[in-house]
Amino acid sequence: MHTDMTNISILGLGAMGQALAARFVQQGHTVTVWNRTPGKAAALAAQGAREVTSAAQAIAASDVTVMCVLDYAASDSVINGAASALSGRALVNLTNGTPAQARAAAERTAGLGAAYLDGGIMATPPMIGGEHALILYSGSKATFDAHAGALEGLGVATYLGADAGLASLHDLALLSGMYGLFAGFFHASALVESEGIRVGAFLKLLGPWMTAMMGELPGYAEKIDSGNHGVNVVSNLGMQAASLTNILTATSEQGVATDLLAPMLDLFRKRLGAGLGDEDISGVFELIRRKRVAGG
Numbered sequence: 001m002h003t004d005m006t007n008i009s010i011l012g013l014g015a016m017g018q019a020l021a022a023r024f025v026q027q028g029h030t031v032t033v034w035n036r037t038p039g040k041a042a043a044l045a046a047q048g049a050r051e052v053t054s055a056a057q058a059i060a061a062s063d064v065t066v067m068c069v070l071d072y073a074a075s076d077s078v079i080n081g082a083a084s085a086l087s088g089r090a091l092v093n094l095t096n097g098t099p100a101q102a103r104a105a106a107e108r109t110a111g112l113g114a115a116y117l118d119g120g121i122m123a124t125p126p127m128i129g130g131e132h133a134l135i136l137y138s139g140s141k142a143t144f145d146a147h148a149g150a151l152e153g154l155g156v157a158t159y160l161g162a163d164a165g166l167a168s169l170h171d172l173a174l175l176s177g178m179y180g181l182f183a184g185f186f187h188a189s190a191l192v193e194s195e196g197i198r199v200g201a202f203l204k205l206l207g208p209w210m211t212a213m214m215g216e217l218p219g220y221a222e223k224i225d226s227g228n229h230g231v232n233v234v235s236n237l238g239m240q241a242a243s244l245t246n247i248l249t250a251t252s253e254q255g256v257a258t259d260l261l262a263p264m265l266d267l268f269r270k271r272l273g274a275g276l277g278d279e280d281i282s283g284v285f286e287l288i289r290r291k292r293v294a295g296g
Contacts, residue, residue, distance in 0.1 A: 006150055009033070009062035011055050011078055012069035012095075013040040019125035020066060020094070020154060025049055026129070027153045034058040036069075036078075056085035064147050068094040068121075072101040079108060087113035090143045092151075094119040094135070098172070099165030106139055106164035115140040118164045120171025121155075128154055138166035181210070183260045187251070194254040220282040229276075229283035237284075238277035241268040 006029055010021040013035035021044050024031045031049040033041050034057065041051040052058050055078050059065045069075050075095045079086070091114050093105060102118040109116040117140045123133035133155025137144050144151070144159045151157040160166040188206055189199045223229050244265045251258050267284045276283055 006030070006064065006147065007032070007062040008150060009058040009065040010049075011058055011065060011067040012036075012074075013044070014068070014070070015125045016094075016121065016128075017068040018044065019128040020068060021049055022047065023129040023154055024150065027150070029150060030062075032058050032061040036074075055082040059085040059089055059091075064090045064092060064143070064150070066092045066094060071095065072097040072105065075105060076108070079105065079112070083112050090115045090117070090140070090147070092117045092119060092137075092143065092147070094121055096120070096171070097168055099169045102138075102168045103163070103165045115143045116164060117143040118167045120167040122171065122174060123155055130155070134158065136160055136167040136170050138162070138168075139164040184210070187256075187260045190256045191251060191254060194256050220280070223280055223282040224285050229279040229286075233278065233280045235281070236278050237268060237271055237281055240281045241265065241272055241277070244268060 008024050008029045009032040010017055010024070011034050013021065013033060017033075017035070018040070021031055021033050025044065025047045031044070032052055033044055033049050034052050034055050035041065038053075041049065045051055050061075052061065059082050067075055067078060069078060072095060075093055075097075079091075086109065091109055093102070093116070106116040106118065118138055120136040121133075122136065123130075127133045135151065135155045136158050137151070138160045139162065141159065141162060144157075148157060160170060185206070189202065192202045193199055219232065223231065244261065248258050248261060248265055251261070264284075267287050268281075270287055271277070271279070271283050
């Protein structure tokens with residue numbers, strides 16, 4: 001892919017910030033870097049990056065500034081400290097946070113006369129620039145379009161819309177799915193390990209099983225989107241609740257903690273108590289979804 005060369009500044013040189021800066025340098029961009037604590041830019045400087053002593057200097061040096069710091073308290077502090085330099089500039093904030101924080105940062109930045117693009121990095125630092133790196137963006141479409149070539153150099157760049165909070169929302173939702181997967185793995189591992197079975201050996205069975213179960217997700221998604229959990233039901237909630245009860249009973253008998261799966265059984269039982277045992281397991285979604293006011 002052809003990437004137009006541009007001037008890019010990086011604010012924040014933690015592990016991820018350094019990976020972003022190094023990738024931009026590798027692509028031939030003119031890179032300026034700044035970190036609140038000096039001393040982290042030596043390797044980047046050796047590669048050709050230029051270090052400056054303030055965030056305002058870095059912003060003034062470039063067409064677009066990419067910020068990646070610890071949290072939104074830190075990014076807000078950087079924005080406030082460099083407020084005078086932001087007018088007419090473009091800021092891409094890849095700091096991890098919440099949709100509300102992203103929207104507040106977008107409003108603050110717009111008030112300073114800058115274009116704002118928020119982002120969520122679905123990758124670890126070593127993955128940056130690789131085929132499996134995904135970075136989600138939302139906010140200023142003009143900024144995304146103007147710098148799409150450079151941003152694609154970091155990983156697959158996916159624009160989600162003008163609402164600055166959408167990248168963070170999708171980021172956290174994707175991570176939620178990941179943590180749910182890990183929770184199931186940890187619980188399953190604890191069960192077999194309670195009998196001295198090596199988890200590595202058990203994974204040879206668990207891995208293909210979990211992959212096969214991923215095939216159920218499109219059907220569940222369709223039921224969630226339609227609100228109809230009673231169509232094409234193969235194993236209804238009543239059967240699933242009995243199965244999960246057995247799992248948790250065996251878990252207790254094996255001396256393993258039930259903390260990860262017990263809340264799910266509580267939701268099953270609430271749904272059963274409402275007389276919905278013949279519906280699919282996807283009906284549990286109705287207990288955790290956002291409650292919307294009629295007509296709102």
